[in-house]
Amino acid sequence: MSTPLPPWNQVTAVVCGFGVSGFAAADTLLHLGASVIVLDEREPDDPGGGSGPWAESDAEKARLLEFLGADLRLGPGSTERLPRADLVVTSxxxxxxxxxxxxxxxxxxxxxxxxxxxxRLRGEDAAPWLCVTGTNGKTTVVQMLEAMLQAAGLRGLAVGNVGTPVLQAVMDPEGFDVLAVELSSYQLHWSSSIAAESAAVLNLAPDHLDWHGSLEAYGADKARVYEGVQVACVYNVQDPATEQMVRDADVAEGARAIGFTLGVPGPSMLGVVDDVLADRAFIDDRHSSAQELATLADLPDAAPHTVANALAAAALARAHGVEPRAVRDGLRSFRAGPHRIALVAEIDGVRYVDDSKATNPHAALASLTSVDSVVWIAGGLAKGATFDELVQAARDRLRGVVLIGTDRDVIADALRRHAPDVPVVEVVSREDDLMDRVVESATRMARAGDTVLLAPGCASMDQFRDYAARGDAFVEAVRRLDGRA
Structure with missing residues (x-):
């Protein structure tokens, strides 16, 4: 049992890392009256290194925190030793x-x-949390869930790893009815007391193994999302690891296990019957009937991962009491975020698609299997992942491959083993014209009817600020190509 903290005005808190979550933590702790020390290896004029480059907005936030009384210790060596502290809040x-x-x-x-x-800062009447984690699909699911909650007339918001920091939402003076909370494995690792109203693990595939050390440790951190769940633990019927997480979880009495499946649902599941998304979990006679929630035509597309995401979001919404009509209306109004299987242009019969958010092999494979013939742009930081299974599954679809980034050899080796006849071009430039050269190389391999697909299967920080910057560079290069066509 950890020792309770003293009152906030007697607490010295060290905030490690000055990103979005670090700023939110420091700002909140200062307003609570704590003494705050912020540590980051970067400096405001550092164009890179550390945990990433500073933006002008970061420097502005640093000045604001100093004005509020924070002790900012920035630059090389600042994180070598721990100052005296009652609490550490880490990035x-x-x-x-x-x-x-x-x-x-x-x-x-x-x-x-x-x-x-x-x-820990939630008030007595705080909004319940509907939590979502998994290797892929988290952002889409919480955004679909947000749309369903709002269609039901609730003040709901997608927060967490999706953009708005959870702290910002929790401290909002107007409050919310319910929060759709996207959680990464990193965030779950540093969480110990969260007890969601309902939670979902969408899937489990190797990712961030360099951080966690093993797939088992990565899965254990994902499984934390089910601990203490009050209403429903939503799992993926096609991914037995997620169901086992539910079996192993210590949940509140009466909490239910709810599956989602691309097949016909059994009792206590949501699934697909013909072209209908059907609920056999949140109806009275679930053993002999089903409730229509929506049709495939109500979704942005009918790709398997899109359908699975919609079912997972619907399960969480239904667990919160959202009516079927609001599920359907939410799906109809949903629009996918940028850099997620987004069509950029069609030039001379070739489609150019931006899926820069596919930052691991599992996500890249889902993207690759949504098209029949593809020139695949891949590479970056592999985070300890391997690509053999992806290449084996997708090789018959590959017209060619363009590789970039630090760990491109990991993908190249898998291609040599399992798809030796597929043409491969490596682009090693770090200059501003990198993505122009990538798009031109892909275009030379593509034929009418093909898709040039940026689905890197890797993180981006070796060459770009983040996956969004990588996607933006691709979009701009395609548009320049289109201007010349």
């Missing part, structure tokens, strides 16, 4: 093996993530 990207965090644990100083801090 979700910081590994548990970072010496400063190891030192905190050895001294018995609690280490929380921003999400854990948000949970």
């Amino acid at each position: 979700p990207g910081w590994r548990p093996t970072v010496p400063l965090l190891v030192e905190a644990a050895a001294k018995g100083v609690p280490v929380w993530g921003e999400v854990e801090l948000a949970w």
Whole structure:
């Protein structure tokens, strides 16, 4: 049992990392009256390195925190030793093996993530949390869920890893009826007391193994989302690992296991009957009947991963009491975010599609299997992942491959083993024309009817600020090509 913290005005909190969540944590703690020390290896004039480049807005936030009384310790060496502290709030990207965090644990100083801090700061009548994690599909599911909640007339918001920090939503003076919370494995690792109203693990595939150390550790952090669930644990029938997580979870008495499937649903499941999304979980006579929620025509597309995401979101919405009509209306109004299987242009019969958000092999494979003939743009930071299974599954669809980034050899080796006849071009430039050269190389291989697909299967930080910057560069290069066509 951890020692309770003193009142906030007697707490010294060290905030590790000055990203979106770090700023939210520092700002909130200052307003609570805590003394706050912010540590980051970067400096405002550092164009890169550390945990990523500073933007002009970061420098503005740093000045604001200093004005509010924060002690900012920035630059190389600032994170080598732990200052005296009652609490450490860490950026979700910081590994548990970072010496400063190891030192905190050895001294018995609690280490929380921003999400854990948000949970502990909720008021008595706080909005319930509907939590979503998994290797892929999290952002789409919470945005679909947000649309369903709002269609039901609720003040609901998608928060967490999707954009709006959870702390910002929790501290909002107007409050919300319900929060759709996207959680990464990093955020869950640094959370220990969250007990969601309902939660879903969408899937489990190797990702972030360089951070977690093993698939088992990665899965264990994902499984934390089910601990203490009050109403429903939503799992993927096609992914037995997610069902086992539910079986192993310590949940509130009466909490139910609810499956979603692309097949015909059994009792306590949501699934597909012909072209209908059907509910056999949240109806009175679920053993002999089903409730229509929507049709495939109500979705942005009928790709398998889109249907699965819609079912998972619907399960969480229904667990919260949302009526079938609002599920349908939410799906009809939903629009996918940028860089997620987005058509950029069609030039001379070739479609150019941006799926820069596919940052692991599992997501890239889902994207590749949605088209018949593809020139695949891939590469970046593999995060310990392998690509053999992806290449074996997708090789008959590959017209050619363009590789970029630090770990392009990992993908090239898999292609040599399992698709040796597929043409491969490596683009090694780090200059501003990188994506222009990539798009031109892909265009030379493509034929009318093909899709040039940016689905890197890797993280982007070796060459770009983030996946959005990588996607933007691709979009701009395609548009320049279109202007010349």
